[in-house]
Amino acid sequence: MAAGGPAARADEDKGGLRAALTGLTTRGRSFLAAGVAAAICAYVLGQSDLLRVGLFLAVLPLVCAYVLHRTRHRVSGSRRLAPSRVPAGSEARVHLRMDNVSRLPTGLLMLQDRVPYVLGPRPRFVLDRVEAGGRREVSYRVRSDLRGRYPLGPLQLRLTDPFGMCELTRAFSAYDTLTVIPRTEPLPPVKLTGESSGYGEGRQRSLALAGEDDVIPRGYRHGDDLRRVHWRSTARYGELMVRREEQPQRSRCTVLLDTREIAHQGAGPDSAFEWAVSGAASVLVHMLERGFSVRLLTDTGNAVPSEGAGGFAGATQESADAAGLMMDTLAVIDHSDGAGLSRAYDVIRSGNEGLLVAFFGDLDEEQAAMAARMRQRSGGAVAFVLDSESWMHGSAAAVSGPVEKRLRLLREVGWTAVSVPPGASFADVWRQAGSASLSSAVAGGLTGTSGGWS
Template sequence: MRRRRTLTLRGTGALLAGLGCVIAANLLGAAILLYVGVLLLALTVLSILVVVLPRRSGTVARQISTDLLTVSETSRVTLRFSLRALRMPRGLWRDVLPDAVTGDAAGEYPSETGRLSYLLTGVRRGVWPVGPLVLRTVDPFGLAQREQEFGETRTVTVVPEVFTLAPLTVRVGAAGGTAQTSSSRLGQGSDNLSPRRYISGDSMRRIHWRATAHRGQLMVRQEEEESSPDALVVLDRSAARWSDTGTEVDLAFETAVSLCASAAVHLMQEGYGVDVIDSAGVLLGTLRGHEDDRDGLLVALALVSPRGDSRDLAALVGGTPPGPLVYITGEIDEEDAALLRPSGAAAPMLFATAPQRGAEAAATQLGWRFAVLGDDIAEAWEDVLPERQTMSTADRRGDADVQG
């Protein structure tokens, strides 16, 4: 944080004017200039002593109305500031804010109640420090100033924005699109899970670590009876898919993260148990209908960034294909799309922020419902719904008939 100089612009002017008067008095022999110069210098020194010498201490209690702040969401920050000093200075307060949030975090001090508040708006996801509180006081003549920090910083977590998406018009699953998929994947249920030996092709996310340690061999979770539906959301954050912007924000990646959160929350609301992983197989969160699950996923997504490489999608899906499969990626070409096999998913949906020529055709040929992910996340989601896909196919056939 940049500190202000002790002398204000007016104080600097007074100091220079005083020195000028003293020098001119010696050169011109004018006693009146000497008196004026000494007066200005003495006044400047006195102003500095007035703001610097008093010892002040204080306590700050900072409260934010929401634990998790969504991008573009506004929250209220309330501070209770207790200052102990010989006198209560009239000055200005401000709370130090990072660039990732905005807010009018400044005002006049002291307030009558010692309660300070302002509105805070999330701009960029992440975990950011807020504070400390800075009190700026100025002497009565406006020649000198002092800035002093009080209290500690507090972190605020800005999570990706979650958009409302259109419902799936059909229930995808094994019964011809009329029943949801029965699942035997990680995390489905708690009382009816039994471990069995690991078989080649099982997802590594299903490993039962406690049973593995007990028996000395890899064991995986297997459900005896489970009717909860299952969905999988994959965020491809491999570095090759995204632009290296250095310190700049990659807006395409931010949109992809927001779609990842929106799709996962939406599928959970439709009754699916949702696993969210990245393209390397790292589990980012699971949604099983609990509010804590949602918050945990959003916090995890607040911290993700492009890195590493991606694994084969079939290895990520494992032996049991999900119902809805949402795969979100960045820049892909035709060859990349041809390697993304949906592995038997009942409703595979592929979103790409920067598809190259031939990528959509290659993905569609494998059975994906494909959409280009732009600024409008809700519209991109609607583009992969069955009726929109049917209309797009009919339009393409109509164009072909006209050209023929």
């Protein structure tokens, strides 16, 4: 109930009481009509006993409406999602809880939750009488084959008095959000040239972050190994100092997703664009599990996460949090109105960003040349190219001439470029990329000089 002065509260009470009177059920209206008719007959016939019956029949529904109006704010409801983030095609369970916090028992309750139609039918539950201070818990399942963020609520409750004379419907203001993320596939370990593993096998090492070990001596902390005491610095500063040691630097991986509307035709769960989104999600999870610092980059130049070194999810952010943030982004990502990849190239050319895994739609000559220049700024590059026309027709025929020309251009500058047929399993395409990378390394005489990652 909103805060206000006495006049405001009085107006609100009057409005609520009018709503309670309009909520009289058929039984309540019948009692009221019968009571009024009996009172009129008693007055005409001069029957005092009939008048008492008439007054009783007329007053009972009015009293029930007033009592229900006074107790309507003493019922609380809550909702809990388990889990709140699910892959497309998986189910989540919604738990509803109703608490009667008043001193009076409730009558029959009907509970209804509002859900988007893509999650299934609107759930309705009938709850029997809830004792004073009691609670009831019910649950239902939701499922969607389409990724996105879906609001659940508000929760609606229909209250009735014990005699069934009046019904009131109230809606709770709180709602929750179910996030349906793209489907992911577990990827097999493969060897690709151009980049080392995520942890421990990297070619580079760097100073650890604050609170970790690094090269510059620091003050002694409780629990430090005394064998790491740096005596020269201890004598110089007059306090006990310990050595900081080097820590392995996490290798980086950028996952580039081409979201240009002109590069992707068709829509729906089986479209090329949805395959690319699921593929990007699978690679992000796969690389995070193997200790890489990763980021999601789109053709618009937006990188997720935006914090950390260069927008990567590195040692300053937990992998689970980073994965959740990127998955939430992929859950709602849509086509962009951009015509090119120049903004993504501007982000990549700022420095050597390690491994680059790209999901391209249709590429014309200009955009293929732009993608070729991206290869110069990465330690290794893998491209999955989707031909929208073949995906729209569901044809797994041979790669068309223009697409083959773009693939050849990417391969000539060092990309491991793979054409994706309609409905392909991403795990199979991932293995194909590993085989193509190995063949390229052998042909180029790089087997003994290039590192591999899995």
